[in-house]
Amino acid sequence: MTTVAVTGKGGTGKTLVSALLIHFISKKSSKVLAVDADPDSNxxxxxxxxxxxxxGEIREIFQESRDEMGTMNKEQWLEGKIYEAICECKGYDLLVMGRPEGEGCYCFANSLLRGVLKKLRRHYDYVIIDSEAGLEHFSRKxxxxxxxxxxxxxxxxxxLATAKRIKELSKELKLNFKDIMLIANRIANEDAEKRIRAFANEEGIKLLEILPYDERVVELDLKGLPVVGLDENSEVYKRMSKVAEFLTG
Ligand SMILES: Nc1ncnc2c1ncn2[C@@H]1O[C@H](COP(=O)(O)OP(=O)(O)OP(=O)(O)O)[C@@H](O)[C@H]1O
Ligand SMILES: [Mg+2]
Structure with missing residues (x-):
């Protein structure tokens, strides 16, 4: 089982990268769990x-259904609901953390997610997590x-500052991982490419891939179409296919 967590500052392209990874990896393996762990994500x-x-919604149902639960064990009930929340999608399963209603406490959804990951991940070959902007999911375990x-x-x-911070945090938290790597996105020209290479060198982070700015991505976004529908000739599509190949190879 291989787990890939995608992180980075808000708006940098985490969801684009996660979605394309899920798209490519689920073509190779029928046991892919996709997790949307960003409360703001889509x-x-x-x-x-x-x-x-x-x-996030399970909490509300949980509170509403307390009386009807009867003799049923609370954990059993929750487990059943979690299974209901797993969407069996196109060649992969998808679990969405979502935005909790009411006051912005994510504790409940977080603890559900923690339990689910612990229990379910061994049923999958690949778990791909579209994570939050920081390493909160890691620091909260x-x-x-x-x-x-x-x-x-x-x-x-x-x-770039967030990328640097994440790298540092991963050390401070003594996280258990094989490799932490950078994906540079929306790189518009050669100068930007040079600068990102220099940054990666300086910070000692492996630069896994450089994705160019892509009008086709913008076009899909404007039309409200899913990014996995990207044209096969698009540079972003081709390069993300290479990234997926690397992670599964
Ligand atoms: N290479 C690219 N070329 C052009 N536009 C891009 C590219 N990558 C991402 N975008 C656009 O930038 C926006 C942000 O991308 P995305 O949603 O993947 O970022 P994110 O890090 O997941 O953001 P959030 O933190 O809000 O979840 C989207 O509108 C997306 O279409
Ligand atoms: Mg996102």
């Missing part, structure tokens, strides 16, 4: 699938280990 849209229930941590960044100061 991985399902990027994949072009619909999800009926999120982990929602995700206790990953084989690969992919940091997505663009050339913005904040993107």
């Amino acid at each position: 991985l399902a849209d990027a994949l072009g699938v619909e999800v009926e229930r999120t982990l 929602t995700i206790d280990s990953a084989d690969y941590i992919l940091i997505v960044t663009d050339m913005s100061k904040k993107g």
Whole structure:
């Protein structure tokens, strides 16, 4: 079982990278679990699938159904609901953490996610997690280990600073992983390419792939179409196929 966690500053392309990885890896393996662990995310849209229930919503149902639960064990009930929340999609399973209703406490959804990952991950060959902007899931132990941590960044100061911070944090937290790597996204020209290579060198982070700025990605976004529908000749599509090949090879 191989776990890939995708992280990086907000808006840098985490969901684009996660969706394309899920797309390519599920062509190779029938046992892929995709996890949308970003409360603000929309991985399902990027994949072009619909999800009926999120982990965040289970809390409400849980509170509403307390009286009807009767003698049923609380854990059993929750487990059943979690299975209901797993969407059997196009060649992979998808689990969405979602945004909890009410006050912004993610504890419940987080603890559900932690339990699910612990229990379910061994049934899959690949677990691909579209994670939050930081390493909160790791520091809270929602995700206790990953084989690969992919940091997505663009050339913005904040993107690069976040990438650097994540690399440092991964050391501080003594995370259990095989490799932490950078994916540079929206790289518009040779100068930007040079600068990202220099950054990776300086910070000692392996630069796994450089994705160019791609009008076709923008076009799909404007039309509200899933990014996995990207033209096969698109450079982003081709290069993400290579990344998937590397992670599964
Ligand atoms: N290579 C690219 N070329 C052009 N546009 C891109 C590229 N990569 C991403 N985008 C666009 O940038 C926006 C942000 O991408 P995406 O949603 O993947 O980022 P994110 O890191 O998941 O953001 P969030 O933190 O909000 O979840 C999207 O509108 C996407 O279409
Ligand atoms: Mg996202």
